[in-house]
Amino acid sequence: MYRDRTYENFQTEPKVSCCALGWAPFALLLALILLGCRNQTVYVPMAGSYYLNPDVDLSKLGRVALVEFDNRSSYPEMPAALSDGLFVALQKKQRFGLFEVGKNEPVWRSLQSDVESVWSPELLMEMRRTLRCDAVLTGVLTHYEPYPHTTVGLRMRLIDLRDGKLLWAVEQVWDGTDESTRARIRKHMARKKGISEAAGAEELVVVSGRKFIQFVAYEVGETL
Numbered sequence: 001m002y003r004d005r006t007y008e009n010f011q012t013e014p015k016v017s018c019c020a021l022g023w024a025p026f027a028l029l030l031a032l033i034l035l036g037c038r039n040q041t042v043y044v045p046m047a048g049s050y051y052l053n054p055d056v057d058l059s060k061l062g063r064v065a066l067v068e069f070d071n072r073s074s075y076p077e078m079p080a081a082l083s084d085g086l087f088v089a090l091q092k093k094q095r096f097g098l099f100e101v102g103k104n105e106p107v108w109r110s111l112q113s114d115v116e117s118v119w120s121p122e123l124l125m126e127m128r129r130t131l132r133c134d135a136v137l138t139g140v141l142t143h144y145e146p147y148p149h150t151t152v153g154l155r156m157r158l159i160d161l162r163d164g165k166l167l168w169a170v171e172q173v174w175d176g177t178d179e180s181t182r183a184r185i186r187k188h189m190a191r192k193k194g195i196s197e198a199a200g201a202e203e204l205v206v207v208s209g210r211k212f213i214q215f216v217a218y219e220v221g222e223t224l
Helices: 005-012 018-039 078-093 106-113 121-131 179-193 209-222
Strands: 050-052 063-067 097-101 135-145 151-160 166-175
Touching: 063 078, 078 097, 078 135, 078 209, 097 106, 106 121, 151 209, 166 209, 179 209
Parallel strands: 063 097, 063 135
Antiparallel strands: 050 166, 135 151, 151 166
């Protein structure tokens, strides 16, 4: 009986799926992308160090007043620098409309005098009418020391003027000698410049009061 050897050989030879060949380059590309993501800097600012109301969408806020920080440090120029840095950081995020209330404005003193108290419905209504906004972001620079190493203490809260709800709050100390703070600075710098983390890169920040304040403002802004 005649047997077609060509057909038999075809059947016994290993099969290579055309689909497998077609997807191989994509699989390799995916593996390279995943490897790159694994090596990429992951930056999570202040994880677990602040309160954010889980029932509120901050993007739904209309206008927010950022009140210049009150000062309890020995450096009167630093609250304005911190407020300006936070204003820029929040503007970049574009979560809500934002405007500043400076120390030279008459309403500033009344706002900061009640920064840590519970606001009455009457005061909330008056603030909303005066400022023409939906929420107020107030804060206190509780501590600042540039020597022997930079240290910044900050207390802030975001209050909804429509109902008095606490939307967000933070109370934190940034210490230039603290390794977790220094690690976050390295990650932030690497992310900002698009480079790999480098040991010692944070030194330029921790020895400069202005740069350290800018980093603090950036971290706070990222939590909102």
